[in-house]
Amino acid sequence: MKANGDGRRIGFYICHCGSNIAATVDVAAVANHVAGLSGVAVSRHYAFMCSQPGQDMIARDIREERLDRVVVAACSPMMHELTFRNACQGAGLNRYLFQMANVREQCAWVHADRPAATEKAKSLARAAVARVAHQRPLEAATIPVNPDTLVIGGGIAGIQAALDLAEAGREVWLVERESTIGGNMARFDKTFPTLDCASCILTPKMVSVGHRKNVHILTQSQVEQVSGFAGSFEARVRKKARYVSDQCTACQECEKVCPVEVPNAFDLLLKKRKAIHKAFPQAVPNTYLIDKQERPPCREACPIGQEAAGYVALIGQGRFAEAAELIRMRNPLPVVCGRVCYHPCEAECNRGFVDEPVAIQHLKRFALDWQEKHSGGIPAPPPPTERRPEKVAIVGSGPAGLACAHDLATRGYRPTVFERDVVLGGMLALGIPRYRLPRERLLQDIDFIRRMGVEFRTGVEVGRDVTIGQLRKEGYKAFFVAAGAHVGVPLDVPGERLAGVMQGVEFLRRHALGIPPAVGRNVAVVGGGNTAVDAARTVLREGAEHVTILYRRTRAEMPAVEHEIADAEAEGVRFAYLRAPLEVLGEDGRVSGLRCVEMELGEPDASGRRRPVPVPGSEHTLSFDTVLVAIGQSPDLSLLGGEGLKLDRRGTLEANGETFATSVPGVFGGGDVVFGPATVIAAMGAGKRAAEAIDKYLRGEPLTDFHTHAVPTQIRRGESFRPHPYAPPYTQTPKRPRQAMPKLPAPDRAQGWEEVELGFTEEQAVAEAQRCLHCGVCVDCYQCVKACQPGAVDHAMKDEVLDLKVGQVLVTTGYDLFDPRRMAQYGYGRLDNVVTSLEFERMLASTGPTGGRLALKNGEEPRAVAIVHCVGSRDENYHRYCSRVCCMYALKFAHLVHDRTRAAVYEFYIDMRAYGKGYEEFYGRVLAEGVNVIRGKVAEVFAAPDAPPGEGHLIVRAEDTLLGKQREIPVDMVILCCALEPAQGIEALRRTLHLSQSPDGFLLERHPKLDPTGTASDGIFVAGCAQGPKDIPDTVAQASAAASRMLGLIARGEIAVDPIKARVEPELCGGCRICNNVCPYNAIRWLEDEKVAEVLDAVCKGCGTCVAACPAGAITGLGFSDEQIYAEIDGLLGTPEAASRVPTTLEARP
């Protein structure tokens, strides 16, 4: 080994580290070995190299022996690299001409065989010596430190650090996941050992930090991304919408009117809160918030986005007037919908996972009927907020046209509706029979729209009586074509023109217009949709003796609504399934029957339904005197063709799926005329969207960013097994059957035209509404908006994303409690009155569920309480570590139980750990109070089979290791002192910040003793239980320590940036740009003119990935260059010809 170190004067020092290294490694032998290596001028061993004499030795040698490189073989560079670099620099040697060999952590401490360890130490020393010869002086650049700080986690640690930083005049961003700061400490009643009230010492700090101008509290917020360096970080924070602005005065009025109650997570679900709430009375910020989870699926499924869960919740509380008002806010045809809507909401209702969907449609009808009966009829429409002068024409007065007219009127327009027929309502009037939708009910909705300022012109057919062109000349600026689909699709079989054959839709239409066609006594209706059923039930009421519906599939495939089919059956309509007509038979030009064939179901077709195929040889003849055809409808666009409107392939009007704009500017289209026959509510949804599009069009705005609801293709459900995070799973929700709609008795119906469905009674409505599971928690009833005097509630509030620039980051994310369900032997979740320590804290707290009274589930005071230590801690199966606080709070519990009740207390402990100031004294005091302490881990908690009076209902079985015997102690409450675990979500944050964790899952500090608040990443600190379980005094001390560390750097004002970076040699760069793609930081810039890459020092983090990727070897890793690493490999392996392998090009570089 020669050429490597030629001309160098390297000093080598191996440390004994007392006996830590010297006991296993023959340090003198290593020093001797290194002394013989080329370039080594000095080789020594010494007891403590890191001590002052050790450092002085190096400094003296640098000066006296003219050393130009230094190697220390000692502990890990993580420990003392900085120490020795500083020592070198102090003696005038560039700090980067130093190298460390790790012969303690990675050698002496892990090997027992002294010769083998010595050999390895020699090898590591050789590697360091070989490497250091190739090291070059580097200068660390300094950058200014941003004096602002990000603190993640608003518990006592975060609050303390924020206060310390703010006190020094610095800006702090305090990010908290929950809606209030305070963390777990805010849940406690008293604190050990002084028994201070936790609120009394915490809330003043919370208020203080809330009042600081230079502390910016971001609640309901999470850090999503962090980039940059110590001194200059950029953090992206997502702030969940609160839906209540800071104008909130916390007057509680909103809370009183909110109809939704859920268990409060702050009280560990032991106490209820409203959907609009504050976590606890002293919450900071002192602002309410609305708990909006996923939007309720009923609302999502509704084409108009009706707040179904909202009015259902109000009905459930007997607030019928408010329910009706809420329905009317969004729904242009509320009375109609209450009767004939096909309620897609119910199909998505989560109650269906428990038993049956909530009868949402019937509840809507109930609310509107009630409003009419009890609040003086139909209310007056609200005046529009502004007046728009533009004239808008709507073609067709069906549900689409009416909805569009309604919404345009709400937006301040006074549209004109042109209707071809003499009656208004389109299919609502002409297609839906009166027994389902009484005409006067329909007129209630139409009159309401008329009173909004909408003009109706009946008997005017656009395209024939007047053209769009003419209307333009009259000053109409925009048009909505919603002419419907009124033309029946023919059967396309011989004999269809015989007298007595009629389209079902035409039959219903003429019937509605009061010019009913003559029908016979034995009627066939062909088809399986709603028109077929409506036609069948109508013709039955017209006096037909036999009405038969022929359908080519089975009942399961029928598109008609199930309860309509059932009603038709009840009224006497016959059904012939799997039957298709082949020919209409006639006599004397009149229908005499149908030649039919039987069908069977084959493979599914494009619609997913099984395709019917004829059964060979099954042809037969059925006698009828009338045939009504109801197999489909299509729009009549013959008259509109002249307007230049494009049609699509299905023969419907072509319109954009989102904006509803047709091929002609200013003309929009929607409803059945565009989409083909669909439902009332779908047409209404189209009408509302068209109104928004027309409004945007007339205002000259782009047709994007629509606010009207669009039904998502897949309705999202946050959790598959329960409606929201505080609800029990569907499987554990008690079943309550759906209320049945009272109906006219079937024999009475066929006689006349009275409405068949009679509507819910009040009792029925309330009972039905209370079946709602309140999916989404907030159900959008907007009662809080009305109740809020300062106008702070805003249901449209959006999540915010903030990009913060800070110099340093402190992580204080605290802990979560171990879930004792994992230890089934303790019965938590299975046995009543087995509680966790945090639940017990809430029970003790005056703001908690029992107001501070100790009570069993039945409300009685406990007579004997067991406190079980080490649940999940000090347990090989769960956590090996000690959670450190449990013994002390268990003693606190014992004292408080003793103080507030006369219950006997049994503490089951493994070792009593009372190590802090005043702790042992507190232990003594509690013992003196007469607490029973039993040394032994609890084996089991079980229900006493039949407890004698005066004895507990739970038996705690444990071994008393001091008495050496098994004990079974009857108690009536068991408190489980659960382990502290790393907080949920810490894993994601850890990855975001590129931090490491210790084996226990808590964040890894830089050094367990010398730097317990630092992390391996400069500028990122950790404090409190995020770093490991600790009590409040230690947490506060660590938080303050972290704050002072950060203030130190802020005071210095600048920070040295590690010069370990990549550098491109432009002469060698081939311009392949591979490096551009491998750099995760985009730190490599492509210089177009020079055709070479360049590293941006300020962005490069020095990982070296580009260095390894460069095929031309044009990128050098400063501090980790190829030549250094090749030399290190050679040194490690003791290869004699080490130097010859180093590429000469690299060696030749200046």
Added chain:
Amino acid sequence: MTETRFEPRIVAFLCNWCAYSGADLAGVSRIPSSPCVRAIRVMCTGRIDPGFVLHAFASGADAVLLAGCHPGDCHYSEGNYKCLRRALALRRLLRAFGVEEDRVRLEWISASEAEKFAQVTREMEEAVRRLGPLRLNGGAGPTEGESKESGRAEA
């Protein structure tokens, strides 16, 4: 030169943030590892040039360990993925040169996985003892019996 007992030489390239810290923790926790494994610290496994591995084999290493952060945990976001890709390509190349697959091992070892680190070193030593010394045909590796024995470097 009295004994020619085979002492495997294993070079470990450890990333600064995870594997090297894990190896340090093994020391702090006094978990015995194989003395045959000797570490070279790099900032990131992404820095590991396949040339380093080839050079190590050519210079007499019997096996090479590459260890870095778990996927998703890389201090530099994705350097470990780069290493993974290179390691896979390198293995195929080495196979073509007759180097057994067990001689190159890639492991994800976090800063808390001291036990895993120690375990991997012990397994590698065992594997190499089973395979015997690496012999590269006409390669630059040291000749048998000369530099593969303990105490050789003191010459």
